[in-house]
Amino acid sequence: ITVPLSVDLSNCNREPIHIPGFIQPHGVLLALEEADLTILQISNNTFNLFGLYPEQLLNQNLSILLESDQINLLKDCLSPENFPIVNPIDFNIIINDRIVNFDGIIHRLNGILILELEPLGSEKNNAFFKFYHLVKLAMSRLQTVSNVREVSQILAKEVKKITGFDRVMVYRFDESWNGVVIAEEKPEYLTSYLGLHYPASDIPQQARKLYSENWLRLIPDAKYQPAAIVPMHNPLTDQPLDLSKSVLRSVSPLHIEYMHNMGVAASMSISIMKNQKLWGLIACHHQTPKYIPYEVRNTCDFLARMASLEMSVKEDSEDAEYRIKLKSFNAKLIEYMSLENNFIDGLINHEPNLLNLVNAQGATVCFNGKYFHVGNTPEQQDIHNLVEWIYQNLHEDIFYTDALAQVYPEAEKLRHVASGLMALSISKSQKNYVLWFRPEVVQTVNWGGNPNKPVEVTANGSIRLSPRKSFELWKETVLLKSLPWKNCEVNAALELRSAIIGVVLKKADELAQLNI
Numbered sequence: 330i331t332v333p334l335s336v337d338l339s340n341c342n343r344e345p346i347h348i349p350g351f352i353q354p355h356g357v358l359l360a361l362e363e364a365d366l367t368i369l370q371i372s373n374n375t376f377n378l379f380g381l382y383p384e385q386l387l388n389q390n391l392s393i394l395l396e397s398d399q400i401n402l403l404k405d406c407l408s409p410e411n412f413p414i415v416n417p418i419d420f421n422i423i424i425n426d427r428i429v430n431f432d433g434i435i436h437r438l439n440g441i442l443i444l445e446l447e448p449l450g451s452e453k454n455n456a457f458f459k460f461y462h463l464v465k466l467a468m469s470r471l472q473t474v475s476n477v478r479e480v481s482q483i484l485a486k487e488v489k490k491i492t493g494f495d496r497v498m499v500y501r502f503d504e505s506w507n508g509v510v511i512a513e514e515k516p517e518y519l520t521s522y523l524g525l526h527y528p529a530s531d532i533p534q535q536a537r538k539l540y541s542e543n544w545l546r547l548i549p550d551a552k553y554q555p556a557a558i559v560p561m562h563n564p565l566t567d568q569p570l571d572l573s574k575s576v577l578r579s580v581s582p583l584h585i586e587y588m589h590n591m592g593v594a595a596s597m598s599i600s601i602m603k604n605q606k607l608w609g610l611i612a613c614h615h616q617t618p619k620y621i622p623y624e625v626r627n628t629c630d631f632l633a634r635m636a637s638l639e640m641s642v643k644e645d646s647e648d649a650e651y652r653i654k655l656k657s658f659n660a661k662l663i664e665y666m667s668l669e670n671n672f673i674d675g676l677i678n679h680e681p682n683l684l685n686l687v688n689a690q691g692a693t694v695c696f697n698g699k700y701f702h703v704g705n706t707p708e709q710q711d712i713h714n715l716v717e718w719i720y721q722n723l724h725e726d727i728f729y730t731d732a733l734a735q736v737y738p739e740a741e742k743l744r745h746v747a748s749g750l751m752a753l754s755i756s757k758s759q760k761n762y763v764l765w766f767r768p769e770v771v772q773t774v775n776w777g778g779n780p781n782k783p784v785e786v787t788a789n790g791s792i793r794l795s796p797r798k799s800f801e802l803w804k805e806t807v808l809l810k811s812l813p814w815k816n817c818e819v820n821a822a823l824e825l826r827s828a829i830i831g832v833v834l835k836k837a838d839e840l841a842q843l844n845i
């Protein structure tokens with residue numbers, strides 16, 4: 330495989346992985362003229378699988394390879410009502426007087442028919458009923474659980490059971506496309522990746538786009554020799570063949586290197602979708618090469634689709650629960666404020682307190698020139714300076730940022746406590762504020778930085794970027810940033826503002842009455 334010499338994170342995004350011009354050699358790819366089944370392009374590994382060279386097959390009719398009953402079988406599959414659901418087609422090809430079974434997997438591409446043939450060895454499965462049974466069991470288990478984590482755990486367990494992969498994980502993306510392993514099934518002797526976070530660049534943008542169109546990919550042997558598609562350009566379109574929907578598409582060499590660095594010999598991943606958007610992946614690893622027949626992959630795909638639905642429902646209700654929880658925190662804080670002589674004690678000295686209300690690590694109430702703290706907050710002088718800056722620059726009731734140092738450079742030295750800030754104004758003229766702080770995200774999560782030593786030096790001594798090295802580069806892009814504030818957290822703060830003002834006014838009123 331040729332790897333471009335200078336690789337950085339930006340050209341990672343640009344590698345056109347849908348048109349690699351190569352396939353993985355555990356099957357053969359044919360591009361056919363749909364009308365007459367002429368072979369227009371073919372992968373150059375045919376000799377290994379059929380005992381025929383590509384030159385013997387190119388521009389010939391498919392009947393050179395398949396008996397007429399098999400051709401008819403294929404033609405039957407092409408009718409509109411059959412087309413989307415035929416895969417895999419059961420082919421028997423006679424090679425050197427031996428019958429070899431193949432799974433035929435077809436799809437259309439602008440009038441070209443792509444046929445991929447995967448030989449079935451001993452795996453040839455009487456599978457349908459077995460897998461129907463497994464899926465039924467898995468589905469009934471999925472329906473008994475109540476939250477996203479439990480759905481993920483069961484999904485990982487069932488996919489491991491069906492496929493036999495060493496390690497099966499559920500990987501979930503965040504708003505910035507970084508991801509975290511939220512469920513994992515693995516044997517004891519493997520180190521755990523559970524809870525580890527990985528940067529967005531590990532699964533670059535064009536790969537995520539592809540994965541939201543084609544939901545399953547298999548790499549049975551990361552040490553494979555790619556097989557070229559010949560001729561490179563399709564004679565009808567004069568373009569390289571778009572392999573977005575192909576099951577044999579050759580994988581980006583950068584990702585192959587990543588797999589080597591992780592000590593993974595085979596992998597499979599399945600997309601988990603929510604509202605037509607990529608939500609996460611089921612990621613499977615094996616330490617030795619491992620082929621999974623199409624029928625089994627299909628079973629996993631089906632299970633992932635079902636689990637996606639369960640997951641969406643559970644996630645939506647978890648969000649709703651979080652909002653309800655914040656509302657109940659607000660109610661408690663109001664109660665505590667009215668119980669205490671000084672309302673600030675009500676915000677700080679009980680459970681839940683100010684921190685819980687917006688999920689912050691530190692909070693300060695600035696009231697009539699005094700500061701009251703809970704959790705991890707900056708030093709007195711730093712808060713004083715920050716309050717001055719807020720007073721000068723902010724004119725709304727609320728201000729929030731997950732990158733304070735970008736607007737207030739002095740915050741750079743406060744990164745460990747205050748990379749993120751939410752400031753709620755109680756009364757501007759008095760410089761009365763509630764401030765909430767969040768630390769730098771790099772410190773709040775476990776980044777899966779270096780699971781195995783990165784390989785940075787190539788055989789000829791030149792240094793190039795390995796996937797793990799990208800972690801260091803990527804870290805630069807999230808320096809001085811906290812986790813983002815959620816809308817419901819901002820709203821919870823705004824609701825608290827009205828409550829505080831209500832309490833303060835009431836107390837002032839009571840005082841005024843006492844003074845009469």
Ligand code: BLA
Nearest residue numbers: 341346527530531532536580581584596597598612796799
């Ligand atoms: C693809 N990267 C992938 C895939 C996964 C990951 C799951 C899908 C392919 C597969 O199924 O194996 C990443 N795998 C992970 C992560 C974990 C895991 C995060 O097990 C965590 C436990 N990758 C890099 C960098 C580049 C890069 C720096 O780290 C680019 C320079 C590229 N990753 C990259 C590309 C693909 C990819 C291009 C697409 C591969 C393809 O489908 O051709």
